[in-house]
Amino acid sequence: MTGAGRNRGGRQTGERVVRPYALTAGRTRPSGAKIDLIALVSATRQGAAASRALPYHEPDPDIGPEHVRLLRFCRQPVPVADLATTLDLPLGVVRILLADLRDRGLVEITQPAPAGLTDVRVLKEVADALRRL
Numbered sequence: 038m039t040g041a042g043r044n045r046g047g048r049q050t051g052e053r054v055v056r057p058y059a060l061t062a063g064r065t066r067p068s069g070a071k072i073d074l075i076a077l078v079s080a081t082r083q084g085a086a087a088s089r090a091l092p093y094h095e096p097d098p099d100i101g102p103e104h105v106r107l108l109r110f111c112r113q114p115v116p117v118a119d120l121a122t123t124l125d126l127p128l129g130v131v132r133i134l135l136a137d138l139r140d141r142g143l144v145e146i147t148q149p150a151p152a153g154l155t156d157v158r159v160l161k162e163v164a165d166a167l168r169r170l
Contacts, residue, residue, distance in 0.1 A: 067136030070148075074128070077114040077147045078135060084108050084143030100141070107134055111144055 080087075087100065087108055103126070110120055121131040138144040 079114040080111040
């Protein structure tokens with residue numbers, strides 16, 4: 038829907054745009070363990086309390102409004118990909134922000150179980166079946 042008050046990017050005119058590198062303080066990789074695209078993220082008790090903080094009164098000076106927005110969506114377990122889509126942020130930025138929250142004990146990130154497809158015979162059968170499609 039295009040109408041008065043919206044620019045070409047679909048954002049409200051006058052809405053402040055923050056560059057991704059500003060949200061991550063120039064960082065390009067998350068700290069700690071890898072965060073998978075389908076990993077489930079949920080707020081800890083401390084994180085849930087932080088998510089109820091007023092936007093201008095963050096519980097930690099290193100936690101910005103984007104961190105608080107992420108925490109609000111993590112009250113129930115949610116995949117990383119869904120968070121990036123919901124918040125309209127690049128996946129890399131979301132991973133870095135989640136790593137910040139994980140380092141502070143505000144979220145728990147549950148990595149998906151490995152698929153277990155290490156049997157070469159099974160992989161060949163799957164590849165053959167895909168070729169037949």
